[in-house]
Amino acid sequence: MDSFFFGGDTVGVIVGAIIAVLIVGLAWWLVRTYNRLVRLRNQTQASWAQIDVQLKRRHELIPNLVEGARGYAAHERATLEAVVAARGAAVDGGLGVMDKAAAEDALTASLGRLIALGESYPQLKADRHFATLQDELTTAEDKIAYARQFYNSAVQSYHSALESFPGNILAGLGGAHARRDYFEAGAAPQDAVQVRFA
Numbered sequence: 001m002d003s004f005f006f007g008g009d010t011v012g013v014i015v016g017a018i019i020a021v022l023i024v025g026l027a028w029w030l031v032r033t034y035n036r037l038v039r040l041r042n043q044t045q046a047s048w049a050q051i052d053v054q055l056k057r058r059h060e061l062i063p064n065l066v067e068g069a070r071g072y073a074a075h076e077r078a079t080l081e082a083v084v085a086a087r088g089a090a091v092d093g094g095l096g097v098m099d100k101a102a103a104e105d106a107l108t109a110s111l112g113r114l115i116a117l118g119e120s121y122p123q124l125k126a127d128r129h130f131a132t133l134q135d136e137l138t139t140a141e142d143k144i145a146y147a148r149q150f151y152n153s154a155v156q157s158y159h160s161a162l163e164s165f166p167g168n169i170l171a172g173l174g175g176a177h178a179r180r181d182y183f184e185a186g187a188a189p190q191d192a193v194q195v196r197f198a
Contacts, residue, residue: 030166033166033170034170036167037158037162037167037170037171040154040157041158041177043157044151044154044155044158047153048151048183051147051148051151051183053147054140054143054144055144057140057143058140058141058144061133061136061137061140062083062084062107063087064129065114065130065137066080066083066114068124068127068129068130068133069121069124069130072127073117073120079110079113079117080114082113083107083110083111083113083114086103086106086109087107089103089106089107090103090107098181098184101183111137118130118134148183151183152184155180155181155182159180162177
């Protein structure tokens with residue numbers, strides 16, 4: 001009986017079973033890690049899409065703001081043209097994250113100058129349509145800030161997974177996983193554009 005339990009064939013089967021369990025466990029762990037990288041990459045893409053949605057909403061408001069201001073501040077042509085030009089640059093679909101952030105910073109600066117016109121033109125300040133557009137712009141800016149924060153958080157999680165073991169090895173093997181740029185504010189002053197004239 002002892003030769004049956006401790007015989008050469010039994011030890012071989014036990015060792016083989018242990019090796020098989022280890023291989024299956026390792027394979028499961030690697031697949032799980034790779035799938036986590038895919039999930040985090042997709043989350044960064046979805047987060048970027050959310051920023052894009054909010055930026056498009058902001059871009060849709062700008063022509064109405066410009067038109068509203070044009071009627072009251074026609075001789076402020078340079079300011080109005082700067083807003084239109086900055087919007088055109090920001091709407092360009094071929095921009096990467098860093099270029100998009102720079103274009104949006106330029107647009108924010110030109111919008112600040114447009115909104116400041118309201119202080120110079122009391123009729124524009126009192127215009128209900130212009131005030132409503134300013135409120136919508138404020139809401140859009142808040143949503144952009146939240147979407148930017150969520151995107152940057154998703155990028156941070158993705159980078160942590162890419163740089164941690166075994167993600168760093170798997171990321172190098174698959175080739176589909178690369179670092180993403182953060183959507184950061186530029187070197188412009190960090191003062192928020194004030195769009196309310198209360």
